[in-house]
Amino acid sequence: MPPLVITAAMAITGAVAVLSWIVVAPRDRTHEQVLANTTHGLPTAAAARHTRRTTGEIVRKWAPPKAMHRLDRLLALAGRPPAWTMERVVLTKLLLPVAAASAGLLFITAGSSPGRIIFVAVVTAVTFFVPDLLLLSKGQERQKKIGLELPDTLDQMTIAVEAGLGFEAAMMRAAKNGTGPLAAELARTLQDMQFGQGRREAYLALSERTTVKDLRRFLRAVVQADAYGIAIADVLRTQAAEMRLKRRQHAEEHAMKIPVKVIFPLMLCILPAMLIVLLGPAVLDVVKAFSSQ
DSSP states (O other): HHHHHHHHHHHHHHHHHHHHHHHOOOHHHHHHHHHHHHHOOOOOOOOOOOOOOOHHHHHHHOHHHHHHHHHHHHHHHHHHHTTHHHHHHHHHHHHHHHHHHHHHHHHHTTTTTHHHHHHHHHHHHHHHHHHHHHHHHHHHHHHHHHHHHHHHHHHHHHHHHTTOOHHHHHHHHHHHHHOHHHHHHHHHHHHHHHHHHHHHHHHHHHHHOOHHHHHHHHHHHHHHHHHHHHHHHHHHHHHHHHHHHHHHHHHHHHHHHHHHHHHHHOOOOIIIHHHHHHHHHHHHHHHHHHOOO
């Protein structure tokens, strides 16, 4: 067997073994506890433990800062899933191209040609960005859920504030009653303030963790109301009314797009069948009349 094939097979075996360990390895319970405390407002851990230097920390140290910042941003928008830690994402980004390139070497040795080389190069480059694409998709889905939950959450907070609760108390009630990503973000914001972060800084941090324009606009209004002494109940009432109006306009916009989207299936699927049913007998009669002559 050629040495190149042996090397490629060994590389594939090693990459697959490490990727399997990344997927099935047990989660860090300390990390999960900290994440739960941060996102759900549970009591903080009793004490931090000194842990040894791991392979993930070494990867984080030697990775480019800009790439790490971009991955950290994608993880923040995706809600930092417990199974998708920074270290695992970086290791996956490094090992997937190795496995793809090794398999590509085996593919090229079966019959070398420019087309095969280009194909292997493209597949190897794409596998490097697979974790980024997965995080981007998860983040977009999560931000969409936040946008859908925002109007109802603001209505709930408005009712609580008008009933006599403070803004933070209303936010805490919305975070406890909610089950989606917006409730988790509100709970993390309250947790940040309990840790000693300023109110303005906590709201701005929440604004940085989301791409929903309506939520960022609401947080800017809250920050300005806190700075200039404006009644928060008026801000909540105005923002809630605006969110309800936007949601109704969004639903009307989707309803108006339905006839346009139905035209192409109607023309391609329904109209041909109707024409066959309606004109088919007449065409058969005409053909029969001409054939009898």
